[in-house]
Amino acid sequence: MQKAPAIHLWLVLWKAHDALREHAVRDISATGLGFSDFAVLEALLHKGPMPVNAIGPKVCLTPGSISVAIDRLERKALVERKLDPDDRRARIVHLTADGCALIGGAFAGHEAAMARAVSGLSAVERAEAVKLLRKLGKKARLLLDESDARLKASNIQ
DSSP: OOOOOHHHHHHHHHHHHHHHHHHHHHHHHHTTOOHHHHHHHHHHHHHOSEEHHHHHHHTTOOHHHHHHHHHHHHHTTSEEEEEETTEEEEEEEEEOHHHHHHHHHHHHHHHHHHHHHTTTSOHHHHHHHHHHHHHHHHHHHHHHHHHHHHHHHHHHO
16 A cells, blocks of 8 residues: 555545535535534534533634534524533533524434535445544644643743
């Protein structure tokens, strides 16, 4: 088997990501939701109620962006903030009945759309791709963390 240069792997991943993201964006836009609103509702659907500051990192939104997204979803009566019974200073975001119904239906359709988008791989190939991409991502993250630690240490000295 021929070795693939690292840059070639990066380009292939980039192009595959772009194509799959376009499938996702098109499908999500057909629901009438924006990408970030869909992501927030989906996280709440599958992870349950969470504090605002826990949702942002799960859906790749900054603290300012997640607050705006939650405000927007709250105005649409799709989510509601409730006091945290364990910490009265914190607010927990919950799906409303309307929000649960909307994202439940939208996610089912999205799941089918993404299955079509990845239909170029068999179930076994998809499982192997997940395994390899997870391994790749973990190593890349470790290298970034090590680099950040070195940079921080050099700035302290």
